[in-house]
Amino acid sequence: MAESASGNGDSRRSKRRRRSRRANPDGTMTLIEHIYEFRRRLGFALLAVVLGGIIGFFWFGTHIGPIPSLGDLVKDPYCAIPPNRRLDSAEGCRLLQTVPFEAFMTQLKVGIAAGAVLLSPVWLYQIWAFIAPGLYSKERKYALTFVGFASVLFAGGAVLAYILFPHALQLLMGFGQDAFVTALTADKYISFLLSLLIIFGISFELPLLVVMLNRVGVVKYAQLKKWRRGIVFALFVFAAFATPGSDPFSMLGLAGALTVLFEIAVQLARIHDRRKDRERHDEGWDQLADDEAAPFDYTPSTVDDEPSTPTASGGRSSTDDVT
Template sequence: MASPFRWFAERRERGKRRRGNPDGTMSLKDHLYELRHRLAMAMLIITIGAIFGWVWFAVKLGPIPSLGEIMTDPYCQPDLAPYRVQFPGEQGCRLLQTEPFESFMIRLQVGAAAGAVLLSPFWLYQFWAFITPGLYQKERKFARTFVSFAAILFAAGAVLAYWVVPQGLQVLISFGGDQFITALTGGKYVSFIITMLFIFGVSFELPLVVVMLNRAGVVSYELLAKWRRGLLMGLFVFAAIATPGTDPISMVALALALSLLFEMAIQLARIHDKRKAKQRVDEGWDSLDDDEAAPFNYTPSDDEGNDPGEKAQENASEPAKRVNYDDAT
C-alpha cells in the first residue's frame, strides 16, 4: 500500500504538470489518477454527510427539528390520529419496529440520504472539476445553468411531495373505515416517503428536458403547441403510474404541477424560437438559396492586428486540442 506522503507528492507533481500546460492536456495515466482522487474525495464527503445525518436523526439543530421528527411528521398529523394504533401507556406518535435492526437501518438510510443531499454541492463539484477541463467556456456556462435549475426543480418537487404525503396517507388508510386500524412499520413507511420525494423530484426535471431539447433544435415550439393536448394527457397518465401511493391527492398534485411547468417550458420555447427567427431574418439567412454560402460576419476585434486568416486557422484547429492524451507510459 502506497504511503500517504507519496500519494500527496504524486498529487503535487501532477498539479505542477497540469499548471505547466496552458491547454490543460494530461496523459491517460494522469487522468486515471485524477479520476481516482475525485472519486475518493466524493466518497469522503458523502461519508461525512452520512455521519452528520446519523447524528441529526435524533438531535435537534436549534430551531430545526430532528431528522426523525421531520420524517414522521406526515404520519403524526392530528387528522390521522383516529386511524393510528395507540398502545396502552404509549405517549406521542411512533412507528412500529418488527425486526431487531430495522430502526438501525432506517436511521442509517435516512441519515445517509439527508447528508448526501445537504453536501451535494461539495461532492458534485468533484465531478465538475474532473470534466470541466474538457469543456469550452460556452459549454461550461450551459452546464452550470442546467445543473442549477435542475437542483431547484428537484427541491421544489420534493417539497411538494412532502406537503401532499399527509393528505395521501389520510385517503389511503381511511378506505377501511372503522374495520381497520393502522400501525405502519418503520421500513415500509420510510421507503414510501423516500420514494415519493424521489419521484416528485425527478418528475419536475421533465420540463427542463423539454427546454434543453428546444435549445438544441430537436423540438420546436410549433411541434410542442401541436401536441400540447396529447402531452398533457400523457403527463396525467404518467402521474397516475409514477406515484407509489396510488391515491388521488398525490396523482392530481403531481399532474397539475407538471402541467404548469410544461406550459412554462412551451412558452420559453416560443420565446426562444421567436428570437432565433428574428436573428435569421436580421442576418439574411432566410433569403439565401440552398446552394448559397451562409454570410458569416468576421470582425477581428480581438486579434490586435493579426492576420484574420491565421486567426481563423487557429480557431479551426481548436477542437482538436480538447482531448489530447499522451502515451500512458
C-alpha cells in the first residue's frame, strides 16, 4: 500500500512537471494539459487580483507615510466643489450613504480596482506565460513591448482623467446656481469616477494599436497620412460620446490627448516605413522583376525560434517532433 501510494504521488508530480513551462519550454502538451495550464494561470491571476483587493481595501482608510489614503484620493474631487454647492456634515466633507451596506461595497469596489492596478504586472505575467510558448522569438519581443507600453499608457490615461475630473465635476454641479445642492451618493459617485478612469485608460491604447498594426504591415504611413483628418475628426466624435459626463473638460481633454498620441503614432509609422524602404533598396528588392523571386534566406531556423504547433492528437509538438 505504501509503495502504491508512493507511486501515485510520483505520478502526480511527474504530471505537474510535464505541465510546467520550465520543464517543458517548447509547450509540447496534450489538450487536457493545456486546459490544466490555463486553469493554473487563471487561478494565479485571480489570486493576484484578490490579494490586490485586500491591500486596496485596507488602504482605503489608512495613510501610508506621505501617501494619502485611497479614500481621500477618491473623495478629494468631490470636496473640491464649493462648500455652498455640496451637502456637508458637521464633521466636514463626506460622501452620502443611503443604505447600510453601501459604504462597505464602495470600499470593496475601489479596493479591488486599485489592487488590480497595483498588482497588474503579476496577472499580466500569467497571461504572458500562457501564450509565450506558442510565439516566435520576434513575436515574443513585440508582445513584451506591447504589454509594457500598454500598462504605461493605461496608467497615463487614468491619471489624466483624475486630473480633469474635479474641473468636470465642478462644471456639471454648477448648473442651477444656488437653486440646487449636490448630495452625491457614494455608489453613484464612485461608479462615475471609475468609469471615467477606465474609459480614458482604454482609449489611450489606440496609438499603440496603430503602431503595432504598422509594425506587422497591416497599415502603412501613406494610408495614415491620407486618413489623418478623418481619424482626428472621429477621435473628437468618440470623445464626445465616450465621456460619461459629456462635459467639455473631459471631452476636449480626451480628444486632445488622443490626437497628440495619434500624431506620435503616425510619426513612428513614418520612421518605421522609411527604414523598411531603405532596407529594401539596399537589398535590391526594388530592382526585381514581378516574376523574379525575392532574395530571402531559406536556411532553416533553429528550434528555439519555432513556435509549438498542434498535433493530430490534440497536443502540441515542436520542430524536433516534425523533423
